[in-house]
Structure formats: C-alpha cells, structure tokens
Amino acid sequence: MMLVIIGMAIVTMVPRVLPAFVVDRWTFPDWVSRWLNAIPYAALGALIFPGITTVIEGKPHIGLLAGGVAIALAFFRAHTIVTVLAAIGTVYILTIL
Template sequence: MNTTHLILVVVGMGIVTFLPRLFPVFILEKLSLPPLVERWLKSIPYAALGALIFPGILTIDPSNPWIGVTGGIVACVLALLRLPILAVIAGSILTAWLANAWF
C-alpha cells in the first residue's frame, strides 16, 4: 500500500464518520421534538460513556475483577459527592492500585 492510497483511505474514513454526525445537526435543528424525546436524546452520551467504561472496569484484571469493581464504586461515590473530575479519576486509580496490592 503506497502513501497516496493510505492518505485516501484515511480521508475516506474521516468523511464516512463525519457525515452521520453532521446530518442530524441540520435535520434536528428544523424539527420540534416532544420533551420526552429531547430528554431521551440528551441521556445518550451518558449511556454511551457507561457502555464504554463498564467493560473496562470488569476486565482491568481478568483473574480478579474485584479490583476494577472497587475502583468503579469509589469513582461513583466521589462523583456523587460532586468532586472535580480529576479527583474522581485519581481516587479510582489509587483505589484500584491499593486493591491490587490487597487482593
């Protein structure tokens, strides 16, 4: 595969992933959606984030999943206390590190 072909593939992939994100902006801007649908659409980023993070929590150490679960629980508690995001991340990492030493 030569450089030109590789660049064309990367540009093509960029266009293919950009277009589905661009079209809803123009379509939804002109529509008036019911409040229930708007609330549902606003919750999708949180659901996607959970779907991305949860498998990582369970597979941080496949032989001992409690390490990731403990870090995840601490992260949830710190987030519920409305601590800054860096404190939540640092707390969960520290907890997972300590749990690794204990388990």
Template sequence: MIFIIMGMALVTMIPRFLPAFVVDRWTFPAWVSRWLNAIPYAALGALIFPGITTVIEGEPHVGLIAGGVGVVLAFFRVHTIVTVVVAIGTVYVLTIG
C-alpha cells in the same frame, strides 16, 4: 477506485453532519429530549463497565470497588481528573494488599 473511496466518505459523512443542521429546526417533545440527553451517559456506561470488571484478570471485585469509588466521587461533583486518579489509586492500593 477513487470514486469508491469518495462514495464511502460521503455515505459516512451524511449521517454525522445531518443532525447538526437539523436539530435546530426541529422541536422535540420533552420526553424525547430527556431520552436523547441520556444517550451519552448510556454509551459511556456501556464502554466503561466491561473495562471495570476486567481490570485484573479473575478479580472483578477490584474494578467494581474502584468503579464504586469513582461513582461516589462523581456524585459529589469532584473534578473529573481527581475522580480518575483516585479510582486508579484505589486499584493500586487493592492490588498491593
């Protein structure tokens, strides 16, 4: 049983640690580097957008408006904590009214 657990841990660790050791040795073309740099934003968007549309059941416009406020604040490079607090406040204000 312990060998199965150790094997699963090893199989999981290899794909996670390998890029950390390999990325310094390889040079990618500029378009590949741009594409790789965009992956975190795409993943973040894929995780956040479904939550935005389901903030309040049956009222996706509330989350979309708050998400829009967050996008505008982020565009102007407002601090992340301020952006999150203002977006939450927007949801609060829209649900009170």
C-alpha cells in the same frame, strides 16, 4: 473501486454532519429531548463497564470497587480529576494488597 470509496465516505459523513445543521432547527417533544440527553450516559456506561470488570485479569472485584469509589465521588460532585485519580489509586492500592 474509487467510486465505492467515495460513496462510502459520503454515506459515513452525512449522519455525522447533518445533525450539526438540522437539529438546532427542530423542536422535539419533551420526552424525546430527555431520551436524547440520556444517550451519552448509556453509551459511556456501555464503554466503561467492560473495562471496569477486566482491569486486572481474574480479579473483577478490584475494578468494581474502584468503580464504586468513582461513582460515590461523582455522586457528591467531586472534580473529574479527583474522581479519576481516586479510582486509579484504589486499583493501585488493592493491587498491592
């Protein structure tokens, strides 16, 4: 049993540690670099969007409006704290109304 746990720990650790040592030495084609740079944004979108639509049960439009405010502020390069606070404030204001 302990051997299985150690094996699972090694298998989990290798993909997390290996890139730190190997990726800096590899040179990727330009299209691969662009694709790899887009992954964090795609993952962030996949994690955030479900939360936006379920911020208040039965009222997805409130989350979508707050998300729109955050997108607009981010587009105009507002500070991250300002963007987050504006989205939270939008949800708060729309919840009161």
